[in-house]
Amino acid sequence: xxxxxxxxTLRTAAxxxxxRLAMWWLLASEIVIFGGLLVGYIIHRNGHPEWAIxxxxxxxxxxxxxxxxxxxxxxSAVLAHQAAQTGNGKRAARFLWLTILGACMFLVIKSFExxxxxxxxxxxxxxxxxxxxxxxxxxxxxxxxxxxxxxGVVAVDAAKGKELQRVEYVGIYWHFVDVVWIFxxxxxxxxx
Amino acid sequence: MSATDxxxxxxxxxxxxxxxxxxxxxxxxxIIAQQYMWTGVxxxxxxxxxxxxxxxxxxxxxxxxxxxGYMSSLEYNAAVTNHGTIMIFWFAMPVLIAAFGNLxxxxxxxxxxxxxxxxxxxxxQVFLISAVILVSSFFVKGGGFNGAWTAYPPLSANSDYNMAxxxxxxxxxxxxxxxxxxxxxxxxxIVTAMSSRAPGMRMWDVPIVVWMIVVASILFMLSVGPLFAxxxxxxxxxxxxxxxxxxERGGDPILWQHLFWFFGHPEVxxxxxxxxxxxxxxxxTFSRKxxxxxxxxxxxxxxxxxxxxxxxxxxxxxxxxxPRMANVFxxxxxxxxxxxxxMCFLYIATLYGGSIxxxxxxxxxxxxxxxxxxxxxxxxxxxASGADIYFHDTYFVVAHFxxxxxxxxxxxxxxxxxxxxxxxxxxxLNETLGKIHFWITILGFNMIFIPLxxxxxxxxxxxxxNYSHFPDLVKNGIMQDLRIMATVGLLIMLxxxxxxxxxxxxxxxxKQENCGPNPWKSNTLEWTAPSPPGHGNFAVMPTVYRGxxxxxxxxxxxxxxxxxxxxxxxxxx
Amino acid sequence: MIxxxxxxxxxxxxxxxxxxxxxxxxxxxxxxxxxxIFFGFIFKFREKPGQRAMHIDGYKPEHKRWITYPHNAxxxxxxxxxxxxxxxWNHVKIDQPTPNTTVQVIGQRWAWTFVHAGNDNAVGTPDDxxxxxxxxxxxxxxxxxxxxxxxxxxxxxxPAFRLKQDIIPGRVNSGWFQxxxxxxxxxxxxxxxxxxxxxxxxxxxxxxxxxxxxxMAANAPSGT
Numbered sequence: 001x002x003x004x005x006x007x008x009t010l011r012t013a014a015x016x017x018x019x020r021l022a023m024w025w026l027l028a029s030e031i032v033i034f035g036g037l038l039v040g041y042i043i044h045r046n047g048h049p050e051w052a053i054x055x056x057x058x059x060x061x062x063x064x065x066x067x068x069x070x071x072x073x074x075x076s077a078v079l080a081h082q083a084a085q086t087g088n089g090k091r092a093a094r095f096l097w098l099t100i101l102g103a104c105m106f107l108v109i110k111s112f113e114x115x116x117x118x119x120x121x122x123x124x125x126x127x128x129x130x131x132x133x134x135x136x137x138x139x140x141x142x143x144x145x146x147x148x149x150x151x152g153v154v155a156v157d158a159a160k161g162k163e164l165q166r167v168e169y170v171g172i173y174w175h176f177v178d179v180v181w182i183f184x185x186x187x188x189x190x191x192x
Numbered sequence: 193m194s195a196t197d198x199x200x201x202x203x204x205x206x207x208x209x210x211x212x213x214x215x216x217x218x219x220x221x222x223i224i225a226q227q228y229m230w231t232g233v234x235x236x237x238x239x240x241x242x243x244x245x246x247x248x249x250x251x252x253x254x255x256x257x258x259x260x261g262y263m264s265s266l267e268y269n270a271a272v273t274n275h276g277t278i279m280i281f282w283f284a285m286p287v288l289i290a291a292f293g294n295l296x297x298x299x300x301x302x303x304x305x306x307x308x309x310x311x312x313x314x315x316x317q318v319f320l321i322s323a324v325i326l327v328s329s330f331f332v333k334g335g336g337f338n339g340a341w342t343a344y345p346p347l348s349a350n351s352d353y354n355m356a357x358x359x360x361x362x363x364x365x366x367x368x369x370x371x372x373x374x375x376x377x378x379x380x381x382i383v384t385a386m387s388s389r390a391p392g393m394r395m396w397d398v399p400i401v402v403w404m405i406v407v408a409s410i411l412f413m414l415s416v417g418p419l420f421a422x423x424x425x426x427x428x429x430x431x432x433x434x435x436x437x438x439x440e441r442g443g444d445p446i447l448w449q450h451l452f453w454f455f456g457h458p459e460v461x462x463x464x465x466x467x468x469x470x471x472x473x474x475x476x477t478f479s480r481k482x483x484x485x486x487x488x489x490x491x492x493x494x495x496x497x498x499x500x501x502x503x504x505x506x507x508x509x510x511x512x513x514x515p516r517m518a519n520v521f522x523x524x525x526x527x528x529x530x531x532x533x534x535m536c537f538l539y540i541a542t543l544y545g546g547s548i549x550x551x552x553x554x555x556x557x558x559x560x561x562x563x564x565x566x567x568x569x570x571x572x573x574x575x576a577s578g579a580d581i582y583f584h585d586t587y588f589v590v591a592h593f594x595x596x597x598x599x600x601x602x603x604x605x606x607x608x609x610x611x612x613x614x615x616x617x618x619x620x621l622n623e624t625l626g627k628i629h630f631w632i633t634i635l636g637f638n639m640i641f642i643p644l645x646x647x648x649x650x651x652x653x654x655x656x657x658n659y660s661h662f663p664d665l666v667k668n669g670i671m672q673d674l675r676i677m678a679t680v681g682l683l684i685m686l687x688x689x690x691x692x693x694x695x696x697x698x699x700x701x702x703k704q705e706n707c708g709p710n711p712w713k714s715n716t717l718e719w720t721a722p723s724p725p726g727h728g729n730f731a732v733m734p735t736v737y738r739g740x741x742x743x744x745x746x747x748x749x750x751x752x753x754x755x756x757x758x759x760x761x762x763x764x765x
Numbered sequence: 766m767i768x769x770x771x772x773x774x775x776x777x778x779x780x781x782x783x784x785x786x787x788x789x790x791x792x793x794x795x796x797x798x799x800x801x802i803f804f805g806f807i808f809k810f811r812e813k814p815g816q817r818a819m820h821i822d823g824y825k826p827e828h829k830r831w832i833t834y835p836h837n838a839x840x841x842x843x844x845x846x847x848x849x850x851x852x853x854w855n856h857v858k859i860d861q862p863t864p865n866t867t868v869q870v871i872g873q874r875w876a877w878t879f880v881h882a883g884n885d886n887a888v889g890t891p892d893d894x895x896x897x898x899x900x901x902x903x904x905x906x907x908x909x910x911x912x913x914x915x916x917x918x919x920x921x922x923x924p925a926f927r928l929k930q931d932i933i934p935g936r937v938n939s940g941w942f943q944x945x946x947x948x949x950x951x952x953x954x955x956x957x958x959x960x961x962x963x964x965x966x967x968x969x970x971x972x973x974x975x976x977x978x979x980x981m982a983a984n985a986p987s988g989t
Contacts, residue, residue: 006305007733008298008388018307022383029375029413036418036454037425040436040447048442124432128442131434135425266960340957346934347917353874353959439935445918446933479810485823485832510920511931512938515858519851526843533839536799537832538823543806545819550811558807565799569792576846578784578853582767582927585920585955650770651924653955657963664951668770744818751817 023169027176030143034180037139038187041132045191054129056192057122062113063189066106067181073102074178077151077171084158084167092167093159096151099174103148110141133188140184143177219309220727224316225294226616231316232286233605235323239278240686242271246657247640251672251679253658266355268657269338274330276341277363280463281370282323284601288466289374289412290319292608293381293405295616299718299725300399302390302734302756306380315380319373322366329362337363340655342452345437345445349429361430368423371416378409390717390756392736396490397755399716399740400483401469403490407497408465415458415501422451449511453504460596461500465493467560467604468535474557474611475539477714479546480751482741484538492531492538499528509580518577525575532568536561547744547751552626553712556607559634560599567595570645587648591641598637606630606692614707617699618723625695629688636685643674643681713752716740720756774950774971775926776943777857782927784853791842857928861941864909868900872912872919872932875961877952883985894984898967903977904947911939920956923969931956944971 009018045051080095114134124134150173154166215223245260246268257263263271294312298305306312330336334356339348343364351357385406389398425436426448435443476483483489505513505521539561548554570592573579583589613621644652651665652675659665659675666672710719721730734756742753766786773779810818821828869880869888879900883892888911902908912921912932922929923942930940954965972980 006303006307006309006728008303008305008307008384011303011388013389013393014383014386016387018383018387021387022308022379025379025382025413026375029379029417032414032417033420034417036451037421039418040421040425040451043447044442044444047444051442124428124434128435131425131428131436131443135428135434135436139421139424265963269957269960269962338959344918344956347957347959350917353917355960439933444935446936480818482820482822484821485829488823488829488832509854510929512933512936515854518854518858522847522850522854526847529843530836530839533795534832534836537835540799540803540806541823541828541831543803543810545821546806546810547812547816547818548807548810550807558803562800562803565796565803569796572792572846573785573788576784576788576850578781578850578857579788581854581857581929582781582785582924584929585922649767651951651953653922653953655957655962661964662951662953662966664771744820746817746820 017165019165019169020172023172027172030176030180034136034139034183037132037136038183041136041187044128044132045187048128051127051129052192054122054127055188057117057120058133058189059113059116060189062109063185066109067185069102069106069109070178070181073099073106074175076102077174080158081168081171084164087161087164089158089161089164092164093155096155096158096167096170100148100151100155103144103151106144107141110137136184137188140177140180143180147174147177217313219305219313221294221298221306221309221312222616222725222729224312225291227316228286228294228319229291229609231320231323232283232291235278235282235286236601236605238327239275239283242275242278243682244686246271246275247679247682249657250659251676253660263657265657266335266338269340269655270330270336270356270359272655273338273340274326274336274363277337277367278326279597279601280341280459281367282326284463284597284604285370285374286319287605288463288601288608289381289405289408290315290377292401292466292470292612293377293409295612296399296718297381297384297402297405298388299615299721299729300402300716301385301388301393302717302730302736303384303388304728304730304733307384307388308380311376312380315373315376318369318376322369322373325362325369326366329359329366332356332358332362334359342456343426343448344452345426345429345448346439349426349437351430357430361427364423364427364430368420368427371420371423374412375416378413381409382406382413390734390736393755396487397736397739399469400472400486400489401466404465404469404472404493407493408462411458411465411497411500412462415455415462418451419455422448446508446512449508450504453507454501456507457504458497458500460593461496463600463604464596465496467600467607470604470608470611471557471560472539472542473714473716474553474607475542475561476741476743477611477712478551478554478557479543479548480743481542481544481546482739482743484541484544486739486741489535489538492534495531496528496535499524499531503528503575506575506577506580509577510584522575522577526572529568529572529575536565536568551712552621552623552630553607553611555627555630556603556610559630560603560607563595563599563603563634563637567592567597567599570595583648585654587644587652587654589648590654591644591648594641594644598641602633602637606633611712612718614711615718615721615723615725618706619699619702619704620707620711621699622695625691625698629691629695632688632691633685636681636683636688639681639684640678641681643677647671647674647678710754715742715752715754717755720754771924772946772948772950773925773927774944774946774948775923775928776945777853778925778927778945780853780856784849787849788846791846795839795842858940861909861939862907862943864941865906866902867909867911868902870900870910870912870921870932871915872921872954872958872965873915874917874959875954875965877921877954877965877967879967884981892986894981894986896984900952900967900969901977901980902944902969902971904944904971904973907941907943909939909941911937913937917958918956919954919958919965922953922955923950924953925950926969929955944969947971947973947976 076095076098080092083091151170154170157163248257249263337360339354347353428434435441437443437445437448502524506525509518736755744751866886867882871878879896881894882888914932914934920931950969952967
């Protein structure tokens, strides 16, 4: 169905494009989702010093590499935004695909890491720590996947020079996914 | 506005759509509003039927319930659980926030649709799926979820305890999906109201109901996250045997209570505010008065919203939280009574000096304030921690929150529906039938819950399927009499809805002429659009020149002054 | 109000009842006044032919004070309620007077087990007396209870004592009470705990000193 944008979408009484405004509100709701999960985790972690022994079994190196991969992918998201601002949709799309490549690398490393941990017997039900570990990192991974799909859709449009403003919005989302990982990495990997 | 022509192009295009596209695949906010509304009303019928079944069981324990059969203890628990869940998440939320939010926000801020119409459609579709999942959970092996709408683990987490393995997971999935639907809808509401206001509409020119729905959406967005995470965790506990809420290996059941009530208390205000806002619109229109101290009212809304994040643990006073914490939450809980009381004062003050027309929507709007007052003051008993030791989990609590939720959801639905019915369908409802329906419903409602204050005060605790197991709760005959009275009240209230249905049918069949754009002579922008508004809402996109409540200005002949009427048009007239 | 149906049988029952009475008086006074003004306005300012509504925006000081006064009054009454509520709460839930005896309250689906301390006033010793669904205490004794659950949440509630405490698996939620009137009272479970929640009742028997001694002697585990 052909879809013409309503007048409502074109107005900016708030002084901000509607897409960016909506993205910030979306992030606000995402922050409280992760906030609730992490506050629950931190409270439990403080109540259970013995979880440090469990946490020692996480693969800090893999986590660190993944941090590097995600940060790098955020850089390419910024470059995509920059390209979109100059109106170069093709270049923006290329950088978005590069970002998606980073996301895929992140997921591949993560799946090797998890496979290894599960083989060692550190499963979801081993203890409260591993429940939180898989749940928090899993929820984050779901966001990585969702962000990649969104970027793919935007990249296809951007390559045709359409909806270039969306490059910025998926970029904001991607930085958020990145920031969540910045919180998860020390909480789940480094705190031993 | 250069974009005006553009909307007209779309208009012609729309009328060629077939029935399915028009009613099931529409991105038009008015259609989506009606989808939400009628789905919500349908779910309310299910919730009402469950209420009928368990009230019959309480009044006549162990007897055959017509239309249901004999009720077991487990069925009773499932009925109570799903009654609560449905009435809050599948009736109050979709009708008050989603239906009226969808209907009113674009019309009242003077634009043609939501900012993201397709996300809006997606929101309803996710909601519909969640409703289907919830209803289907009644029919799986083990029956529907029976761990109370608060779903406290370990009962909710362990199917050995609740004996409804599939029902509890489906219930949880349905609730989580419903949250997703309202998050999508909420973003739309907030952005539309922030960004797509008509030219000239400043912050203080936005009708109060729009403000309240937006604040409610923000409250929802900022409070539901932890419970969403909690729902994922509980789902893991149920199905993969994790230990988030299981104390055997380091989990903690209290964590769920915090996650639940951190959302659960703001949720009360999420559904309260839209109803409060509609009541304000109606009181202003039918008393021909400017809302008393609009800005103060708005500040009370903000204050309520902020404080509502700091009161949640008053649901857990006796749950084993640190008793010193309880004192902190007693303070915040009593503080929140101030802005809520002030809202009621402002509405009462609005009536002062008015010219009050007791039309059906006004009756509902006033009944909302009158009944909500009782719900409000009885909350003080429960917020006062010392008294809550006795009242916690008794029928006093049940009566209290029904005195808030019934005005919010049921009275709120009827006031919005009767007030905006002419706008939605272009016809006027029958006043006489409307008044009969109003009085019988109100009578039935009070007859249900006034007795329950007393049974609760005298020791009836909640979620008990048969009080004859507690000799001191049946030994004096009056307790059972009060329970029967409440059930009779419910039967009266339910049967009154037949009159409402008759009114709808009579109005639908009547050949009355179109009621015109502004039958109530109201000021807000939706009344300048045709009734019902076409695709694109306004023939000419409106511009706003003044606040929404300029009624009965002394120097003007007409006693109302629509927001979009240019100032000089008045002089010419 | 409450005591006409539910006896006051503990040392703090009267305090809680008085708090409830205070809240009732305050809230009902507000409620009646608000409703009177509300309906008074509806009647007084009903539509009359030829009479227009006033135009009041509510910001003028002489208008706004009609909101400010009740606003301040609500605050004052809130403080009054708060003081007495916190006082009652601290008495019941925070102060822990030295107990004369201790009892373990164990909830499990859907029955109560009580472990009485016996003569040595300590639980976990061989002279403990274990009972199901019947708790014995001596009138006037300050009893410390330690509640725990074996499965789901339960709540230990004795309406005649105005006492309620959730009990939770993996935790010990303790508290105290001092029965003041001999008799038999109902213990309810007030937290939904599954299919048998509606039948999870028990009795608390408040014995006189003599009958308590008799009961202790009769139920003392053999060998102590």
